[in-house]
Amino acid sequence: MSVHKLHTSDKAESHSADGALLSLRGLGLAVPAGKEWRPLVEEVDLSIGRGEAVGLVGESGSGKSMTARTVLGLTPPGARVTGEIVFDGTPVTGADQRALRALRTRRIAMIFQDPRAHINPVRTIGDFLTEAMIANLEVPAPEAAARAVRLLADVGITDGERRMRQYPHELSGGLLQRVMIASVLAVEPDLVLADEPTTALDVTTQSEVMAILDELRRERGMAMLLITHDLELAAATCDRLAVMYAGRIVETQPATALTSTPRHPYTSGLMLSRPSIDAVVHRLPVIPGRPLAAFEADDGCAFAPRCAHAQGLCHEGRPPVQELDGARVACVRAGELTLQGES
Amino acid sequence: MTVFLLRRLAGLAVVLLVASFLVYGLLYLVPGGPMAFLLGNRSGTPEQIAAIRAQYHLDDPFLVRYATWLGDAVRGDFGSSLVYRQDVSALMSARAATTTFLVGYSTVLIVVVGVAAGTLAGLRRGRVDNVVSAVSSAFLATPTFVIGVVLVIVFALGLGWFPVFGPGEGFGGRLYHLTLPAITLSLGSAAFLARITRASVREELGREHVETARSRGLAESLVIRRHVLRNASIPVITVTGLTVASLIAGSVVVENVFALDGLGSLFVRAILQRDFAVVQAVVLVLVTAFVLVNLVVDLCYKALDPRMSR
Amino acid sequence: MTALTTRVRGSLGSRARDGASRAVRSLGPLGVTAAALLVLVALVTLLAPVLAPYDPDQPDLFNALGGASAAHPLGGDALGRDVLSRLMWGARTTLSGPVLIICLSTVVGTTLAITAAWAGGKVDAIVSRLLDILFAVPGIVFALITVAVLGPGITGVVLGLAVAYTPYVARVVRSAALRERNLPYVAAAWVQGRSAFAICVRHLLPNLRPLIIAQSVSALGFAVIDLAAISFLGLGVQPPTSDWGLMVKSGLDSATRGQPLEALGAGLLIVLVVAAVIVLGDRLGQEEGGRR
Numbered sequence: 001m002s003v004h005k006l007h008t009s010d011k012a013e014s015h016s017a018d019g020a021l022l023s024l025r026g027l028g029l030a031v032p033a034g035k036e037w038r039p040l041v042e043e044v045d046l047s048i049g050r051g052e053a054v055g056l057v058g059e060s061g062s063g064k065s066m067t068a069r070t071v072l073g074l075t076p077p078g079a080r081v082t083g084e085i086v087f088d089g090t091p092v093t094g095a096d097q098r099a100l101r102a103l104r105t106r107r108i109a110m111i112f113q114d115p116r117a118h119i120n121p122v123r124t125i126g127d128f129l130t131e132a133m134i135a136n137l138e139v140p141a142p143e144a145a146a147r148a149v150r151l152l153a154d155v156g157i158t159d160g161e162r163r164m165r166q167y168p169h170e171l172s173g174g175l176l177q178r179v180m181i182a183s184v185l186a187v188e189p190d191l192v193l194a195d196e197p198t199t200a201l202d203v204t205t206q207s208e209v210m211a212i213l214d215e216l217r218r219e220r221g222m223a224m225l226l227i228t229h230d231l232e233l234a235a236a237t238c239d240r241l242a243v244m245y246a247g248r249i250v251e252t253q254p255a256t257a258l259t260s261t262p263r264h265p266y267t268s269g270l271m272l273s274r275p276s277i278d279a280v281v282h283r284l285p286v287i288p289g290r291p292l293a294a295f296e297a298d299d300g301c302a303f304a305p306r307c308a309h310a311q312g313l314c315h316e317g318r319p320p321v322q323e324l325d326g327a328r329v330a331c332v333r334a335g336e337l338t339l340q341g342e343s
Numbered sequence: 344m345t346v347f348l349l350r351r352l353a354g355l356a357v358v359l360l361v362a363s364f365l366v367y368g369l370l371y372l373v374p375g376g377p378m379a380f381l382l383g384n385r386s387g388t389p390e391q392i393a394a395i396r397a398q399y400h401l402d403d404p405f406l407v408r409y410a411t412w413l414g415d416a417v418r419g420d421f422g423s424s425l426v427y428r429q430d431v432s433a434l435m436s437a438r439a440a441t442t443t444f445l446v447g448y449s450t451v452l453i454v455v456v457g458v459a460a461g462t463l464a465g466l467r468r469g470r471v472d473n474v475v476s477a478v479s480s481a482f483l484a485t486p487t488f489v490i491g492v493v494l495v496i497v498f499a500l501g502l503g504w505f506p507v508f509g510p511g512e513g514f515g516g517r518l519y520h521l522t523l524p525a526i527t528l529s530l531g532s533a534a535f536l537a538r539i540t541r542a543s544v545r546e547e548l549g550r551e552h553v554e555t556a557r558s559r560g561l562a563e564s565l566v567i568r569r570h571v572l573r574n575a576s577i578p579v580i581t582v583t584g585l586t587v588a589s590l591i592a593g594s595v596v597v598e599n600v601f602a603l604d605g606l607g608s609l610f611v612r613a614i615l616q617r618d619f620a621v622v623q624a625v626v627l628v629l630v631t632a633f634v635l636v637n638l639v640v641d642l643c644y645k646a647l648d649p650r651m652s653r
Numbered sequence: 654m655t656a657l658t659t660r661v662r663g664s665l666g667s668r669a670r671d672g673a674s675r676a677v678r679s680l681g682p683l684g685v686t687a688a689a690l691l692v693l694v695a696l697v698t699l700l701a702p703v704l705a706p707y708d709p710d711q712p713d714l715f716n717a718l719g720g721a722s723a724a725h726p727l728g729g730d731a732l733g734r735d736v737l738s739r740l741m742w743g744a745r746t747t748l749s750g751p752v753l754i755i756c757l758s759t760v761v762g763t764t765l766a767i768t769a770a771w772a773g774g775k776v777d778a779i780v781s782r783l784l785d786i787l788f789a790v791p792g793i794v795f796a797l798i799t800v801a802v803l804g805p806g807i808t809g810v811v812l813g814l815a816v817a818y819t820p821y822v823a824r825v826v827r828s829a830a831l832r833e834r835n836l837p838y839v840a841a842a843w844v845q846g847r848s849a850f851a852i853c854v855r856h857l858l859p860n861l862r863p864l865i866i867a868q869s870v871s872a873l874g875f876a877v878i879d880l881a882a883i884s885f886l887g888l889g890v891q892p893p894t895s896d897w898g899l900m901v902k903s904g905l906d907s908a909t910r911g912q913p914l915e916a917l918g919a920g921l922l923i924v925l926v927v928a929a930v931i932v933l934g935d936r937l938g939q940e941e942g943g944r945r
Contacts, residue, residue, distance in 0.1 A: 104560030117551035167649040484928035486878040489920035592791035
């Protein structure tokens with residue numbers, strides 16, 4: 001176990017050497033449950049380059065959202081963070097409150113899943129958009145308001161002046177999420193953490209909002225960590241994908257490679273269990289069983305109980321991460337399996 | 344907003360009308376009818392009885408008498424007291440000042456102590472929270488008159504810091520004399536308000552939009568002020584208003600503990616002396632005040648919470 | 654003894670023990686303390702004639718405003734009556750009144766609420782308006798109005814408070830009954846041809862019972878406070894009957910003359926009983942909340 005750990009962190013080291021914006025090395029997060037620690041995220045290695053979009057894909061409870069929150073220090077009360085987070089060459093883990101705040105104000109911004117819950121319902125849209133600019137960047141209020149209206153126009157809200165005076169309950173979910181995106185653009189961060197930005201929206205507005213987000217961040221050269229359960233969406237918008245299961249990353253590959261030749265049985269399963277317009281099937285294949293949280297997994301590969309390819313070896317210890325034709329995959333049988341990708 | 348206000352005012356008028364009708368009509372439910380009241384324990388001569396019947400228009404139909412009474416009451420004329428041989432409105436206005444001062448003083452105490460303690464307990468877990476919770480539970484279970492009597496025994500009789508009875512002269516004297524009564528009236532309500540405040544601060548702290556504010560690197564003090572406390576203030580202000588309304592009822596008891604000559608003690612004396620004109624008038628004033636405070640609370644709630652206004 | 658009887662006996666015994674331990678667990682240590690205190694007070698109330706060392710109404714000039722002594726642990730009141738005995742006897746009036754108030758308001762409130770929830774439409778509208786109007790008058794003021802009509806005394810106060818408490822019961826029960834009414838089992842019983850009355854009594858009421866009990870227990874605490882307050886004002890229980898509220902009043906006079914034990918004893922008992930009742934109501938309410 002310890003040998004394996006050394007091995008992975010060596011790899012991560014080499015990754016950050018080529019100037020990654022954000023790199024997570026052996027990141028772990030555990031919350032107290034009675035007298036024990038209950039792990040939610042374990043040994044996550046991930047890096048994001050400048051301007052790069054990385055998708056973190058997994059089912060609910062896989063720890064993907066927690067991973068993103070840990071970067072900003074938004075962990076549950078009493079939680080314990082292990083491993084290392086390095087942002088732009090500076091370690092974030094163990095940083096004091098002031099350093100963390102500086103990071104949040106200008107460099108990393110987060111878009112949350114449910115804008116209706118994540119925007120204060122009793123303050124106006126204008127307040128929401130200008131608050132951070134005025135309080136953190138010391139922009140004078142009239143200028144902040146003007147900038148907010150321009151940002152609203154950027155995200156496709158034309159009657160910004162009027163919207164600024166409205167309250168969240170007067171806007172649709174799609175509009176609110178655009179407001180949230182505008183508020184993130186306002187501080188021009190280097191990295192956007194987008195936590196399921198379209199999941200809470202109507203299907204019809206999902207692709208619109210995602211397109212706006214993707215286009216604007218490319219224009220401004222911002223990197224993005226897209227957290228989603230939707231592998232197809234992630235593949236369409238991101239350069240690289242990481243698949244998470246039970247608190248661990250099981251596979252990392254460039255987006256195109258991952259969809260054509262998945263290396264982990266779980267990734268393949270995710271891809272096959274998704275309906276597609278092109279292929280008519282009578283019944284979608286499903287991954288049997290239910291997804292596990294990190295603390296529910298036993299000693300072996302956490303996916304083994306649901307895996308069609310599991311063998312005796314799979315139940316003995318966590319599978320180490322191995323390099324395989326540019327992919328990083330945590331499956332002992334990755335080399336011998338040929339898995340089905342995009343149909 | 345105007346429509347809402349008009350609707351509420353109409354509702355208020357209906358409630359007051361029904362209340363006034365009941366209060367006036369109750370006189371006729373009494374065994375022996377209104378004469379029994381008006382005569383009290385005296386047995387009048389036929390001339391006296393005839394005079395009273397004429398004075399109170401007892402020979403008119405009931406509804407006519409009610410309408411006359413209500414019409415006078417709206418203009419501030421509640422008739423005259425049988426016991427004091429004085430205008431009821433004069434009797435009340437002399438005493439309303441004491442009651443208003445007492446309720447106002449208590450309101451200030453409740454808001455300052457209750458909201459502060461509740462906010463503190465909400466923001467800080469651990470010892471502060473436990474102490475505030477325990478103290479507020481204890482005060483919640485203690486009736487105002489018991490608090491009053493204990494305060495008198497300890498601070499007025501025992502330590503001699505405060506006068507035992509009487510309302511005092513001038514603003515300073517009033518403030519000093521009414522301190523123990525106001526504390527008495529406010530402790531239970533302050534405890535209640537502290538609990539509500541604590542609960543709503545806790546609830547807001549856990550809200551997603553607070554996480555957003557934190558994720559944007561806003562200073563913690565700003566997050567607390569602009570997002571936690573601003574949002575928590577909505578239920579707190581509502582409950583404060585309702586609590587103030589209940590103080591109006593509570594003042595009846597407290598005035599009696601401290602022998603303050605306010606509306607409440609006038610009310611209790613009038614009941615004991617069967618001075619029905621006074622009883623009717625005080626009830627009407629108390630109910631009106633209670634209902635008005637409730638209306639103000641509703642208006643505040645609507646003004647504070649944009650989700651409520653349309 | 655055969656194996657069978659042992660088994661039956663064992664299971665019966667353990668079932669009783671299970672029930673008791675479940676109650677203890679759900680009440681928590683504070684809840685158990687509160688329940689124990691109330692049981693103790695109830696026992697003293699019932700056994701007052703046996704336990705009280707003196708006749709509560711017997712004046713004794715030598716004990717007038719007397720301090721604590723071996724003969725009179727809590728001293729005497731202004732007339733020299735034994736304070737301890739008066740506290741024991743006083744529990745009867747102080748506590749039976751509120752119990753009566755709660756019984757009356759619960760029965761009336763529940764009936765109104767279930768009728769309104771079941772009938773809906775106009776009946777519901779009328780009942781709701783009626784409750785709104787009652788809400789507009791503070792409970793204690795309502796009770797004082799009743800006293801004004803019927804004259805001072807426990808009857809008027811109990812009636813007045815019972816009416817004043819009714820809307821609080823009715824509001825809670827009505828919303829729960831509305832929720833319950835829309836559950837499928839009610840429709841199923843209806844389809845089976847059961848009468849409305851039978852459904853209300855056989856199904857609705859038992860399902861609402863825990864809620865009604867929790868609500869009543871909490872309200873009991875406030876009834877004790879309100880009734881004692883009115884007696885304190887001199888409009889409820891009339892002297893020379895012993896009553897805690899009255900004793901706080903007369904004790905205040907005694908206290909100005911140097912004997913604070915009467916007021917403090919009666920006040921402390923009221924606080925303890927009310928606190929215990931509130932704690933118990935809270936626990937029952939939590940359990941009810943957890944069940945839903």
